[in-house]
Amino acid sequence: MAVQAAYTILILPLHSSREALTFYMWLRRMKELEQERDALLDGVQLVDRARDWYRERLHEAGQKREWRCTWDQTPPPPLLGPALLVQIQEANKFLNDLISHPDKGHRRQSPYSTKHSDTIATLRHQNQMLTREITAQNEKMWKLQRENEALYRELEERHLHRATFI
Known part of the structure; x- marks a missing residue:
């Protein structure tokens, strides 16, 4: 979901190699900041979709909790399977680690x-x-x-x- 953008090539006459290196490092940092911004925007979209998904599962769980079992009815299937439940728990842990430690988001605790x-x-x-x-x-x-x-x-x-x- 990276944002596609058109880039323009700019040729600047630089007087020294130090100026060239400084300009190159500045351009590289700008590119890294754009990539970080794109990744954060992708993350926002994913979190919005995840929030909708979680709300749908909560709504379904609420409906199934209200369901009353009678003798002639079979119980509904479980909302989530054990494998999906484990994945949700891992995703929740990862998001919690990411949010709790913004400077240490890349350092994940041992599984x-x-x-x-x-x-x-x-x-x-x-x-x-x-x-x-x-x-x-x-x-x-x-x-x-x-x-x-x-x-x-x-x-x-x-x-x-x-x-x-x-």
């Missing part, structure tokens, strides 16, 4: 801090569950491939057997 051990444990558990599921699916695929090969062999044998009788 292995005790504060986030629950998040790591949740991710590890999800990883184990997904690994088990993939292993089970791979075993099923292997069995189906073997059955498929056996059926092809049987079909070839029948085809050869029919060909000899004709």
Whole structure:
């Protein structure tokens, strides 16, 4: 979402290499400031979109909280899955770190801090569950491939057997 701008080339006769270096450093700083401004504007747009998204999820959560379970109704599906919840918690932590320490925004705390051990444990558990599921699916695929090969062999044998009788 960077802002595209037209640039003009300007050739200035400079009297010394020191003037040239000073002018170059000034131009470079102006370019860095423009890039920083563009990044901040992109961030503002993303934060606005994120705020709208969060408000929609809050509204949905409020509606589901008001929902009353009766015997003939099934409960609604959960609003957020565990993986999405972990991502939201990480995004919230990152934004909090960025806002809390404006001078230290680039220094992120270690993801292995005790504060986030629950998040790591949740991710590890999800990883184990997904690994088990993939292993089970791979075993099923292997069995189906073997059955498929056996059926092809049987079909070839029948085809050869029919060909000899004709």
